[in-house]
Amino acid sequence: MRYRHAAIVGALAVALAAGGCKRDAAEVRDETADASRDADRAAELQRQRNDEITRLDQRVADVEREYAEAKQKVVSGSRTATAGLREELQEDVTNVRQAVNDLRNTNPDNWWDRHEAAMRQTADDIEADVRRLAGAAMPQRPADAKGTTGEGVSTAPFTSRRDQFVASLRARVDAMEDALDKVKARGPGETELEDTQARLKKLAGDLDRLASAKADDWWDVTKTRVTEYVDRVENSVERLDDDKK
16 A cells, blocks of 8 residues: 555656746747747847938938039039038038948947937037027036036936937037027028028027936937938038038
């Protein structure tokens, strides 16, 4: 009787062990399937990003060609454009190429520093033009609009960094808009004024969208910024030779 009891217990142990092995194997298969799906999804997202970068590359190549043609008309004297507009556009054509190239190695870890730096640089460039156009009408930069360095906010939660940055830059945008409202210009100068106003309006719109952005939106936010930069440079190139001599 004791032997029969031992045999039954042994059989149960073997059955339980076998059942456990089956469950472990099933869990491993599920985890493997999940990992495979995650890898496929990541690969598909990267493919989509690469396609988007390729399209932007082609658009920049078209911009560079059109800019060379428009610039030649200005140089030849058949069209006119202010020195400020020519210099600004030349810099933009160079920078927009770099902006597209940077998309290739932008990732969730470095996107915010790059995005913040790009928007600050845009604000600085616009402010330089506003000061030149507005002269004495341009007030001093708001004291709280200087922001902080990347090192100073790198450990703060994303939303805190975002909100501080948006508030800081918005104060600068408001001051520049007020200054441009007082500027009057005609001819090539009017073209430059309109271009500066359009850039400032674009920056204000970017800040409005950024105010509700999440960290997971890194690719969409970055891609949109670069795409709209390409849009703006395209429009500026088309307007470079608007004015006949």
